[in-house]
Structure formats: C-alpha cells, structure tokens
Amino acid sequence: MSHKLTDGGQVMHVGTLARVEGEGAMHIEYRDGKVTNVQLRIYEPPRFYEAFLRGRSYTEPPDITARICGICPVAYQTSSCWAMEDACGVTVPDAIRLMRRLLYCGEWIESHALHMFLLHAPDFLGYESAIAMAADYPAVVESALRMKKAGNDLMDIVGGRSVHPINVKLGGFYRMPSVAELRAFRPKLEQALEEALAAVKLVSTFDFPDMEQPYEYLSLRSEWGYPIETGDVVTTAGKSFRVQDFTKHIQEQHVAHSNALHATLDGGGPYVVGPLARYTLNFDRLSPLAQDAAREAGLGETCRNPFKSIIVRGVELVEAYHESLRIIDGWVDGVPPSVPVPARAGEGFGASEAPRGVLFHRYIIDEAGIIKDAQIVPPTSQNQPSVEADLRTMVEMWHELDDHALSHRCEQAIRNYDPCISCATHFLDLTVDRK
Amino acid sequence: MVGLGSPDRGDDAVGPVVARRIADLHPSGVRVLAHEDPTDLVVSMTGASAVVIIDAVLSPGSAPGDLIVLETGEGVAPLPEDAWARTGRGGTHAFGLAAAVELARALKRLPPRVVLIGIAASGFEHGEPLSPGVADAVNRATAAALDALGVAAPGVPAR
Numbered sequence: 331m332s333h334k335l336t337d338g339g340q341v342m343h344v345g346t347l348a349r350v351e352g353e354g355a356m357h358i359e360y361r362d363g364k365v366t367n368v369q370l371r372i373y374e375p376p377r378f379y380e381a382f383l384r385g386r387s388y389t390e391p392p393d394i395t396a397r398i399c400g401i402c403p404v405a406y407q408t409s410s411c412w413a414m415e416d417a418c419g420v421t422v423p424d425a426i427r428l429m430r431r432l433l434y435c436g437e438w439i440e441s442h443a444l445h446m447f448l449l450h451a452p453d454f455l456g457y458e459s460a461i462a463m464a465a466d467y468p469a470v471v472e473s474a475l476r477m478k479k480a481g482n483d484l485m486d487i488v489g490g491r492s493v494h495p496i497n498v499k500l501g502g503f504y505r506m507p508s509v510a511e512l513r514a515f516r517p518k519l520e521q522a523l524e525e526a527l528a529a530v531k532l533v534s535t536f537d538f539p540d541m542e543q544p545y546e547y548l549s550l551r552s553e554w555g556y557p558i559e560t561g562d563v564v565t566t567a568g569k570s571f572r573v574q575d576f577t578k579h580i581q582e583q584h585v586a587h588s589n590a591l592h593a594t595l596d597g598g599g600p601y602v603v604g605p606l607a608r609y610t611l612n613f614d615r616l617s618p619l620a621q622d623a624a625r626e627a628g629l630g631e632t633c634r635n636p637f638k639s640i641i642v643r644g645v646e647l648v649e650a651y652h653e654s655l656r657i658i659d660g661w662v663d664g665v666p667p668s669v670p671v672p673a674r675a676g677e678g679f680g681a682s683e684a685p686r687g688v689l690f691h692r693y694i695i696d697e698a699g700i701i702k703d704a705q706i707v708p709p710t711s712q713n714q715p716s717v718e719a720d721l722r723t724m725v726e727m728w729h730e731l732d733d734h735a736l737s738h739r740c741e742q743a744i745r746n747y748d749p750c751i752s753c754a755t756h757f758l759d760l761t762v763d764r765k
Numbered sequence: 766m767v768g769l770g771s772p773d774r775g776d777d778a779v780g781p782v783v784a785r786r787i788a789d790l791h792p793s794g795v796r797v798l799a800h801e802d803p804t805d806l807v808v809s810m811t812g813a814s815a816v817v818i819i820d821a822v823l824s825p826g827s828a829p830g831d832l833i834v835l836e837t838g839e840g841v842a843p844l845p846e847d848a849w850a851r852t853g854r855g856g857t858h859a860f861g862l863a864a865a866v867e868l869a870r871a872l873k874r875l876p877p878r879v880v881l882i883g884i885a886a887s888g889f890e891h892g893e894p895l896s897p898g899v900a901d902a903v904n905r906a907t908a909a910a911l912d913a914l915g916v917a918a919p920g921v922p923a924r
Contacts, residue, residue, distance in 0.1 A: 460864075464871035468872045476808060492801050
C-alpha cells in the first residue's frame with residue numbers, strides 16, 4: 331500500500347510480512363530512483379534471555395536457550411553445550427559429537443524442507459502461499475511434507491521430541507538411540523534423500539533475478555565434513571579464527587530502529603552467514619553426491635546470488651540425509667551417552683551452524699557453576715545489515731516496478747535469508763518512502 | 766485421532782494426554798497419534814475416513830476446560846480465516862493447525878470428516894502439569910472424541 335506525502339515523496343507500506351518467523355517491518359526511503367534509507371525494523375519484543383540466564387545453573391542453558399526458537403532448538407542446545415563444556419575444560423568424545431551431528435541433521439532437514447517449499451517456493455512460482463501453490467503442485471508439496479517429516483522423526487528418535495528435544499545435556503545425552511532404532515529408520519531417510527535430489531533439480535529450474543552479493547561470507551569450517559555442529563570460523567576475505575576469538579572480531583551494536591542487535595565483522599561492512607556462506611566456504615567438504623547435485627543444478631563452487639539460496643538449501647538437504655545415513659551406518663551400541671562436566675570458574679565459547687547461519691554462545695560461570703554472564707549472537711542479527719544492503723541494491727535495480735511488485739520482490743529478498751526474528755530479538759511490515 | 770501439543774508445556778499437553786487415554790482403550794478401527802508439529806498432520810491424515818484432532822486453545826470468553834468443537838472435511842466449507850489462527854505460531858514459522866488442514870484440502874487429502882476439538886486452556890508454562898480446569902476436561906474430551914469417531918468404549922463417562 332502506498333500514499334503520497336505532502337512534500338511530493340511517497341511512502342509504501344506493506345502489512346506484516348508473512349512466511350517469516352516473528353514480527354517486524356521494513357522501511358525504505360526513496361528519492362529520484364536512489365535509495366536514501368533502508369531499515370529492517372524488528373519490533374518483536376526483546377526477550378532478555380541473556381539477562382535471565384544470569385544466576386542460573388550452568389547445566390540449564392541447553393534446555394532454556396532451546397526455547398528461544400521452535401525451528402532451531404538443536405542449534406541453541408549444541409552451541410550452549412560446546413560453550414559450557416569449554417568453560418569447564420571438558421572435551422566430549424567423538425561419538426558424542428557424531429550424535430550431536432545426527433540430531434542437528436534432523437533440525438536442518440525440518441527447517442530447510444519447510445523453508446524451501448512451504449515458505450520460499452511460492453515466491454518463485456507466483457503464489458500467495460503454500461496452500462495456494464499446493465492445488466497446482468500437489469506432488470511437490472507432498473514430497474516436501476514427507477522430507478520434513480523425516481527430519482521430525484529423526485529429531486524424535488535422537489532427541490526424544492520432534493520440536494524441542496529433551497535428550498540433550500551437558501556432556502552428551504541422557505540416552506543414546508540404539509542401532510536397531512536407527513537402522514529401522516533408514517528406509518525413510520533413503521526415500522527422503524531421493525526426493526531431495528529431485529527437489530534440487532526442480533528448484534534449479536526457477537527464474538532467478540540476476541544479482542551477486544559483494545559481501546564477506548562467514549561460516550564455520552571443521553577438520554572434516556560439511557560444517558554443521560562445530561568448526562572454527564573462516565571468511566571469504568581469508569580470515570580464520572577460533573570460536574574463542576569470535577567476540578574479538580564480531581561486534582554487536584544497538585540500532586534505534588530495531589529490537590535486534592546488529593553485528594559487524596572487524597568493523598567492516600555487512601557480512602553474511604547461512605547456506606550461501608557455508609556452501610561457498612566449504613564446497614570441498616560436501617559429499618560427492620551433494621557436489622554432483624549442485625553441479626547438475628548449475629551451481630559453481632561458490633554461490634553469491636541470494637535468490638539461489640533455495641538451491642543451496644536443497645544441496646544441504648541432500649547432504650543432511652546423506653550424512654544421517656552415514657552416521658547411522660557407522661553407529662554401534664554401548665557408547666556411553668555422556669561424560670561428566672564438573673563446574674569450574676571460567677569463560678567458555680561455543681558455535682554451531684544453525685540452519686540460517688552461525689549461532690554463537692559465550693558464558694562466564696563461577697566455581698559453583700552459577701552463570702555470571704551470557705551472550706548469544708544469533709544468525710539473523712548477523713544478517714540484518716546484509717538484508718538491508720540487499721534491499722538497497724534491489725530497490726534501485728527495480729525502482730520502475732509498481733509498489734505491489736516491488737514490495738513482493740523485497741519480501742522475497744528478505745525470505746532469501748529465512749530470517750528468524752524470534753531468535754534475533756532479540757519481522758515484516760514494509761514502508762517505501764518515494765520522492 | 767490426533768492429539769496435538771507439547772507434552773512439556775502445561776495445558777498444551779492435553780492433546781497428547783487425551784490421545785494416550787484413547788490409545789489405552791484400544792478402540793477398533795482407530796489409529797491414535799500424538800504430534801507436536803501440525804505439518805505432520807497432512808501426511809498422517811491421509812486415507813482416514815474421519816479424523817479427530819484434539820488441541821489446547823486460547824478462547825476469549827471460555828472457561829478453562831470448555832470444549833470448542835469445529836467441524837470441516839472434504840466437500841465441507843473451509844475453516845473460517847480466523848479459526849485457531851494462532852495455533853502453532855512461533856514454533857513452525859507460523860504454519861499452524863488451520864493451515865495444515867487447509868493444505869491437506871488443497872492436496873485433496875482431507876478426510877471427508879474432520880472434527881477439531883479445542884480445549885480452552887489457561888497456562889502454557891514450561892514443566893507445569895495440566896491446570897485443574899483442563900485436567901477435569903480430559904474425560905469429556907475423550908468421550909467427545911470417541912463420539913465423533915462413532916466408537917463406543919467402556920468406562921468413559923458420557924458427556
């Protein structure tokens with residue numbers, strides 16, 4: 331919706347943005363084809379998680395912070411476990427890391443299958459919603475629901491719940507799933523993997539606006555495998571640092587127009603976390619199957635078109651099913667589910683790759699294990715400046731479009747990031763002010 | 766019969782609680798499921814002649830434990846736009862129960878008869894048990910579900 335201003339300018343206003351998690355608004359000021367101001371206004375109320383963690387026991391963050399988000403609870407559980415174990419000087423055995431990775435694959439599957447087909451694909455196929463799209467593309471939507479359900483079921487088997495897992499604790503798990511439980515689930519994962527390969531082909535046929543992001547990409551990178559549950563930090567500018575040094579490089583600032591903090595990397599411009607960053611920085615770590623799927627979909631070893639994030643999510647979906655099968659095939663019964671994590675005074679750092687990008691946690695605890703300080707840097711607040719920069723570029727590229735078409739493109743540009751505003755307030759209403 | 770909700774959040778557990786109650790009665794011809802994520806409904810409803818969904822709801826003007834029953838199905842009018850509009854919000858990128866039912870309709874997978882039994886809830890605190898009003902409604906909701914499914918089970922008080 332738009333209206334003229336008395337000074338000859340124009341304001342465009344689009345209602346609360348659908349198909350994103352949480353509540354916010356977008357404001358764009360526009361003069362003679364030039365964008366003068368773009369603000370992503372997150373009005374989802376602040377949630378004060380970091381404040382109310384202070385004074386709680388060091389064992390509680392995996393369960394408390396999981397409740398920040400219903401779509402990426404495993405990310406919160408995993409990053410908080412790494413951080414607390416780091417503070418306590420405990421390193422968990424490889425088997426526990428592997429089971430964290432398997433649980434995390436379940437979350438990636440749930441999140442990516444939902445976002446690709448129920449939230450993002452309607453943008454490309456010209457539908458208002460997945461429900462409208464389903465009438466014309468029933469096989470696609472049904473396949474998406476089956477792929478997502480495989481993720482829900484995997485979360486249930488490993489985590490005890492399909493939404494907020496209850497099986498995660500510091501040092502590992504309360505119980506390990508048995509080989510029999512995992513193997514019984516194999517056929518569903520195999521079918522979902524085949525459907526994911528078909529899904530990558532399908533989304534690669536969508537029309538993609540021609541756009542390349544110049545921003546620095548940041549992701550984790552591990553000594554083996556595609557970055558999911560852990561890794562050190564790397565960027566496309568060649569920076570590399572340990573998670574322990576995250577806050578030396580990433581600074582958060584409050585901006586007046588948003589309840590979410592904005593993050594900057596070494597004081598520079600916008601940087602991007604999430605599927606495009608992971609893919610571009612870790613193509614060599616994908617399985618040959620996922621690499622082939624990417625090549626067949628027309629992707630190179632890097633991808634800088636934010637609209638093509640839907641293809642990259644598909645490639646990551648392939649990787650998540652493939653990796654789940656690999657872990658299940660190698661699993662043996664009798665692995666102790668956890669190791670002790672006795673409290674000691676200290677500071678700890680942890681990061682993992684949430685479906686939408688790096689999620690960082692830092693805690694300071696005292697000798698009794700009481701939390702003295704907590705810091706959580708979610709992916710959406712790191713991506714906010716780049717979302718704003720994308721919108722600035724796109725509004726200038728497409729200023730000839732009418733308000734309806736322009737606002738649709740802008741909403742699509744925001745959904746490219748699969749933003750999770752509930753996580754970042756720590757979304758969307760669009761106003762465009764034209765002159 | 767599907768009980769929807771998180772078992773760990775106060776009155777939200779009432780869907781799974783009623784589901785377990787019905788499963789224990791072993792009614793013939795009824796498959797009983799508990800889900801946290803409404804999107805799973807679309808897959809699990811497929812092929813059923815009727816489905817009854819039980820979920821905790823917030824309903825202004827209702828007392829905790831009141832039953833609010835809506836009925837839809839293939840060939841029947843869609844749910845009103847505001848029906849249970851907020852169900853499932855916050856957890857699954859705003860993809861709630863009403864959206865799951867309408868998605869199933871668009872996919873031509875909606876059973877001929879879909880009965881949604883809402884139980885007016887009062888609290889969703891983490892780790893809390895059912896509130897007294899909602900705990901009192903479990904028998905009534907179980908009877909209503911069995912009635913809607915057209916099956917008789919011994920020992921369940923009538924509504």
